[in-house]
Amino acid sequence: MTAAAPRNARRPHATGASDARIWTRLQPFVATALVLGLIGIPLWLVVATAGKSQGEALNPDLSLPDNWQLFENLRQVWVDGEVPAAFLGSLLVVVPTVAGVLTFGSMAAWILARRATRLNAVLYALGISGIVLPPAVVTVVLLLRQLGLAGSAVGMIGVYMGIYMSTVIFFVTGFVRTIPTSLEEAAQIDGAGPFTVFRRVVLPMLRPVLATATILICLYVWNDVFYAFFVIGGRIDTLPLNLFRVASAGLYLNNWHLIFAYVVLMSLPLVIVLAVAQRKIISGITSGAVK
Amino acid sequence: MPIAEKAPVLERITPPPTPRANTKRSVASTINRRTHPMWFLAPAFAILLVFFFLPTLFNFIYAFTDWSGFKSSINPTGLDNFTQLASDGTLFRAIRITLVYAVLVALFQNLFGFALAVLLERDNRVNRIARIFFLIPVLMSALAVGYIFQALLKPEGSLNGLIGVVLGRTFDYAWLGDTTWTIVVVALIHSWKWMGLSMLIYLAGLKTIPEDILEAARIDGASRWRTFWGIKSPLLAPAVTFNVATALLGSMNGFDIVQATTGGGPARTTEILNIFIYRTFGQGLFAQATAMSLVLFLLVALLAFPVIRTLRKREEIL
Numbered sequence: 384m385t386a387a388a389p390r391n392a393r394r395p396h397a398t399g400a401s402d403a404r405i406w407t408r409l410q411p412f413v414a415t416a417l418v419l420g421l422i423g424i425p426l427w428l429v430v431a432t433a434g435k436s437q438g439e440a441l442n443p444d445l446s447l448p449d450n451w452q453l454f455e456n457l458r459q460v461w462v463d464g465e466v467p468a469a470f471l472g473s474l475l476v477v478v479p480t481v482a483g484v485l486t487f488g489s490m491a492a493w494i495l496a497r498r499a500t501r502l503n504a505v506l507y508a509l510g511i512s513g514i515v516l517p518p519a520v521v522t523v524v525l526l527l528r529q530l531g532l533a534g535s536a537v538g539m540i541g542v543y544m545g546i547y548m549s550t551v552i553f554f555v556t557g558f559v560r561t562i563p564t565s566l567e568e569a570a571q572i573d574g575a576g577p578f579t580v581f582r583r584v585v586l587p588m589l590r591p592v593l594a595t596a597t598i599l600i601c602l603y604v605w606n607d608v609f610y611a612f613f614v615i616g617g618r619i620d621t622l623p624l625n626l627f628r629v630a631s632a633g634l635y636l637n638n639w640h641l642i643f644a645y646v647v648l649m650s651l652p653l654v655i656v657l658a659v660a661q662r663k664i665i666s667g668i669t670s671g672a673v674k
Numbered sequence: 675m676p677i678a679e680k681a682p683v684l685e686r687i688t689p690p691p692t693p694r695a696n697t698k699r700s701v702a703s704t705i706n707r708r709t710h711p712m713w714f715l716a717p718a719f720a721i722l723l724v725f726f727f728l729p730t731l732f733n734f735i736y737a738f739t740d741w742s743g744f745k746s747s748i749n750p751t752g753l754d755n756f757t758q759l760a761s762d763g764t765l766f767r768a769i770r771i772t773l774v775y776a777v778l779v780a781l782f783q784n785l786f787g788f789a790l791a792v793l794l795e796r797d798n799r800v801n802r803i804a805r806i807f808f809l810i811p812v813l814m815s816a817l818a819v820g821y822i823f824q825a826l827l828k829p830e831g832s833l834n835g836l837i838g839v840v841l842g843r844t845f846d847y848a849w850l851g852d853t854t855w856t857i858v859v860v861a862l863i864h865s866w867k868w869m870g871l872s873m874l875i876y877l878a879g880l881k882t883i884p885e886d887i888l889e890a891a892r893i894d895g896a897s898r899w900r901t902f903w904g905i906k907s908p909l910l911a912p913a914v915t916f917n918v919a920t921a922l923l924g925s926m927n928g929f930d931i932v933q934a935t936t937g938g939g940p941a942r943t944t945e946i947l948n949i950f951i952y953r954t955f956g957q958g959l960f961a962q963a964t965a966m967s968l969v970l971f972l973l974v975a976l977l978a979f980p981v982i983r984t985l986r987k988r989e990e991i992l
Contacts, residue, residue, distance in 0.1 A: 522732035545725025
């Protein structure tokens with residue numbers, strides 16, 4: 384660095400600085416162009432096609448629809464795609480999964496972080512192995528049949544909890560280790576039992592990391608089709624499963640306007656959540672990953 | 675991920691239990707069986723055992739049977755499933771395609787995510803809005819993303835239309851119908867969906883670089899270019915580790931995007947392991963699907979640990 388400094392000392396001030404100024408001026412235009420090209424075109428294709436009639440949408444392109452019939456299409460998909468049932472089905476699976484995995488995961492993570500025994504080191508390694516290892520999708524079906532849970536919401540919730548428990552244990556254990564034990568100790572001295580300490584003292588402090596985990600797990604479970612195919616097949620409707628049905632059913636073949644109307648309906652809740660809570664979501668996702 | 679490594683240091687800070695700790699007050703304040711009971715682990719590990727470890731264990735059993743949808747009995751058959759899958763070339767082709775797909779996704783997703791992070795690093799209004807737009811694909815269902823690109827990339831679709839306008843002649847390349855290059859196109863789509871997440875993580879990494887180091891470099895007369903490669907990029911190593919590991923392992927376990935764009939075609943050239951598993955399961959060939967599921971498990975397990983270790987080691991050197 385010191386050897387290179389004198390040689391470079393003049394140039395950056397002469398050309399480097401003006402380069403930087405040009406770039407500062409240019410950067411907003413580059414950014415806008417990239418957003419329009421990379422995100423704008425695909426999203427416009429969705430909205431424009433969702434607003435067309437079947438004939439016009441046969442070969443989806445970026446042209447404006449002759450007359451917008453977005454709401455008619457949305458209504459048709461709402462009924463034919465059984466969106467209300469699918470929405471409820473998705474909620475029925477996502478909410479208990481997230482609640483369960485966060486509660487049980489952070490309970491376990493608290494102990495794993497605080498009691499550094501050799502057994503706990505082994506349990507921690509086992510507990511986070513699911514982050515990396517793929518779940519056994521085929522045999523889980525067999526197991527659920529043996530348990531009498533095949534095709535049920537309970538079975539699906541169990542499978543999702545098994546898959547994402549590792550993520551929660553990993554994130555929360557790392558976080559608990561950065562919190563000093565003094566507050567817990569104060570509560571213990573006041574005579575609080577472990578459950579009260581956990582609920583009243585530990586859980587509130589975990590809020591940032593639980594927010595991160597909630598966002599990630601909601602995203603994965605809300606959008607999952609792969610595990611849902613195996614576990615619930617056609618027995619419970621979820622939004623992605625119904626999208627797949629709409630898109631692959633012979634009845635809907637080449638009905639791009641309906642496929643994209645469904646995509647609009649399905650993505651809208653998430654996009655609204657993003658627009659409203661973008662700051663929280665962005666900080667939530669990033670705080671967990673890079674420390 | 676470095677969180678786990680920091681832990682022992684933190685634990686050392688808390689005072690070790692002294693002999694005097696046997697007084698009533700101190701007993702209450704030390705961490706022990708009463709204050710941190712092991713039964714708190716029970717629900718989480720019960721769920722993991724039943725819904726994760728047990729099915730995985732079953733993988734190692736049922737991959738060596740003739741379990742199928744056509745008969746009720748299940749008999750051990752030894753290595754038959756594997757020899758059959760290997761003899762018709764399916765096994766190694768599926769492994770090869772999965773690995774190629776994973777490597778391409780890891781490469782593209784990090785390239786795009788990194789470029790976007792550098793481009794949108796400064797905190798101003800345009801950049802903040804741009805970042806939100808790049809997050810939309812991350813939130814969308816992968817299935818939906820697949821359908822969007824299926825429409826966009828049809829031979830008579832919009833992308834070819836735009837290229838045709840630029841070239842001034844009709845252009846009708848079948849992006850999703852090429853037995854050599856479609857795997858690359860699908861990997862690009864996968865990277866398109868997830869590049870916003872990589873971008874966020876690289877942005878967070880860029881923010882952790884202390885201002886005084888950059889200031890020192892500026893005083894030493896380092897150019898922007900040199901500052902970038904000499905200082906910023908090595909300090910991004912933890913973000914690279916996280917992004918490469920998640921992209922590699924995530925895409926090896928991929929399904930939705932491939933299913934929605936090509937369904938494994940053309941001529942099964944994009945049939946990654948999970949597509950094969952889904953297809954054979956649908957045909958009632960449960961044991962073969964299980965065998966492939968076991969192959970995926972072993973593949974990920976064998977790759978994950980060396981990949982994460984190498985990336986970590988690189989972090990330490992830098």
